[in-house]
Amino acid sequence: MPPVAAYDAHADWYEEYVRGKAAPYTRRSGDLLADLLGPGQGTCLDLCCGTGVRAEPLRALGWTPLGADISRGQLRHATARMPVAAADAAALPVATASLPAVVCALAHTDLPDYAAVLREVARVLRPGGRFVHVGVHPCFVGAFADWSDRPRVLVDERYADRSYTTRAWDPSGVRARVGAWHVPLADLLNAVTGAGLRLTRTAESSPAGVADVFGLLALKPA
Numbered sequence: 001m002p003p004v005a006a007y008d009a010h011a012d013w014y015e016e017y018v019r020g021k022a023a024p025y026t027r028r029s030g031d032l033l034a035d036l037l038g039p040g041q042g043t044c045l046d047l048c049c050g051t052g053v054r055a056e057p058l059r060a061l062g063w064t065p066l067g068a069d070i071s072r073g074q075l076r077h078a079t080a081r082m083p084v085a086a087a088d089a090a091a092l093p094v095a096t097a098s099l100p101a102v103v104c105a106l107a108h109t110d111l112p113d114y115a116a117v118l119r120e121v122a123r124v125l126r127p128g129g130r131f132v133h134v135g136v137h138p139c140f141v142g143a144f145a146d147w148s149d150r151p152r153v154l155v156d157e158r159y160a161d162r163s164y165t166t167r168a169w170d171p172s173g174v175r176a177r178v179g180a181w182h183v184p185l186a187d188l189l190n191a192v193t194g195a196g197l198r199l200t201r202t203a204e205s206s207p208a209g210v211a212d213v214f215g216l217l218a219l220k221p222a
């Protein structure tokens, strides 16, 4: 399936959303990302960088952020925050084995084939390089989950449905606006190991009890 710049139509809204209403979530997912990635030096590719909200936190860790995203609308905002490239995450204009770090935040549900993207991540990473994934929790966030009656979260049988949908319990969020694919937990972890990356650490973050963010650190074998 050819990549679609679905966020072009929503870029100004997204920029305001991640820094406004969703700012606590942006911060919390960013804290998880920073904890998994850790400090370092050299270029860190911010894959599917959106409007560039991860640039400053990456700099604070010592990394030099470089953004890549398919949406030129999103990149219009990101370009003020870091150097960027318009690129498909599954076909990066980046040399093989050239990068010490790659991060991908809140984007796996925007990609029809995350396994292919992770193979591309493995290609561009140097031996020993770090990959950090942070995304909506595969078990508790999706079209199959209803958070409207918290602290109870209702998960139903649609967990098995991997197809793209705009169905969402919250009509004001990204999912209802742009839509999302679902990647079950086992698919996600198998995509990491299947790309030849070594799963090193996993982590969860929750607003209260049930985790809504899942992250992992994987290394390219030296």
Ligand SMILES: C[S@@+](CC[C@H](N)C(=O)[O-])C[C@H]1O[C@@H](n2cnc3c(N)ncnc32)[C@H](O)[C@@H]1O
Binding pocket: 003, 004, 005, 006, 007, 018, 047, 048, 049, 050, 051, 052, 053, 054, 068, 069, 070, 071, 074, 087, 088, 089, 090, 104, 105, 106, 107, 110, 111, 174
């Ligand atoms: C929910 S946003 C996340 C943005 C940012 N990482 C953040 O944490 O706010 C998902 C991003 O993935 C990008 N994206 C979707 N498909 C892509 C593809 N095939 N290649 C590169 N970027 C893509 C979208 O344009 C969008 O900016």
